[in-house]
Amino acid sequence: DTGSAAAIPVNPNYDIAYVTPVSIGTPPQTLHLDFDTGSSDLWVFSSHLPASQIRGQTIYVPANSSTAKLLADHTWSITYGDGSASRGNVYVDNFTVGGLTVENQAVQCALQVSTSFTRESNIDGLVGLGFSTLNTVVPKSQLTFFDNAKPHMDEPVFTADLKWKSEGTYDFGFIDEKKYTGKITYVPVNTSPGYWTFTSSGYAVGSGNFSATSIVGIADTGTSLVYLPPSILTAYYRQVEGATSSRTYGGYVFPCNSKLPSFTFGIGEARITIPSSYISYAPVTAGSSTCFGGLQSSSSLGINIWGDVALKAAFVVFHGGNPPTIGWAKK
Numbered sequence: 001d002t003g004s005a006a007a008i009p010v011n012p013n014y015d016i017a018y019v020t021p022v023s024i025g026t027p028p029q030t031l032h033l034d035f036d037t038g039s040s041d042l043w044v045f046s047s048h049l050p051a052s053q054i055r056g057q058t059i060y061v062p063a064n065s066s067t068a069k070l071l072a073d074h075t076w077s078i079t080y081g082d083g084s085a086s087r088g089n090v091y092v093d094n095f096t097v098g099g100l101t102v103e104n105q106a107v108q109c110a111l112q113v114s115t116s117f118t119r120e121s122n123i124d125g126l127v128g129l130g131f132s133t134l135n136t137v138v139p140k141s142q143l144t145f146f147d148n149a150k151p152h153m154d155e156p157v158f159t160a161d162l163k164w165k166s167e168g169t170y171d172f173g174f175i176d177e178k179k180y181t182g183k184i185t186y187v188p189v190n191t192s193p194g195y196w197t198f199t200s201s202g203y204a205v206g207s208g209n210f211s212a213t214s215i216v217g218i219a220d221t222g223t224s225l226v227y228l229p230p231s232i233l234t235a236y237y238r239q240v241e242g243a244t245s246s247r248t249y250g251g252y253v254f255p256c257n258s259k260l261p262s263f264t265f266g267i268g269e270a271r272i273t274i275p276s277s278y279i280s281y282a283p284v285t286a287g288s289s290t291c292f293g294g295l296q297s298s299s300s301l302g303i304n305i306w307g308d309v310a311l312k313a314a315f316v317v318f319h320g321g322n323p324p325t326i327g328w329a330k331k
């Protein structure tokens, strides 16, 4: 089996997140979910939510699906790195992404979501594509869509082709040679943390020398920005006129008309360059001439994160073989 589905920016001006249409149940209910390689719960806005917590999202109504079955006495609760959270109960139902169907997929129904989820009206839930060890369902943890689909897939892979301010794709079960140039460089993945954790071989700022240094981090489609060690941030923002680390805005900001260098990171001998346009991320508030950087410090996170700002500069292969690996190519 294979599948292919769109990755659509939730906001026309800034790539805050990407959503992908999925079908759940019988007859199919279509929701737009945030595919997140940084977590492993598949949860949706549901008919169990109080109306006060829904603001335009599409909800999943298990009662309207003839194939939905309650997973009795199972619950879940998750808190993300950005402080958002949700919790609820669990059904199993048919789950289809771009023509690829998993029967009896655990669909975690929200009974409560935090205000930041309520405020994001274009996200109807998340599809965790991390390792199933991170799933929060108790008393029996559940498998991700990828783990359920893998045995039926032509190849045990999914790929991310995210794009800057435009629609990209997630492919399941195959690698589309038309989506990248040159070769794919694969590096090992450490699955123990439960994320797609790999080691980058170093970085360069603009046209500067490449600094060979191991950077352990995660490939996270569910995080907007890139979070790296402070020393790398200093090296980058010292090249940006008027850049400063702002306590007010919680990170590096700079005048929106400042000239930004690109940022290159290493994957083995290969190099991926993030264009400067991806790093001038967004005005700190609507209409402001102060912009928030797409590269920020990981010092408060305890983990380096290659989020969408980096992923959209590449074609990325999440290879779920034994052992799993991650592949990066230019495009």
Ligand SMILES: NCc1ccc(-c2ccco2)nc1
Residues within 6 Å of the ligand: 017, 034, 036, 038, 039, 080, 081, 082, 084, 116, 117, 120, 123, 126, 222, 223
């Ligand atoms: N890294 C997972 C993730 C994805 C989306 C969100 C989100 C969307 C709106 C508010 O919070 N939070 C965490």
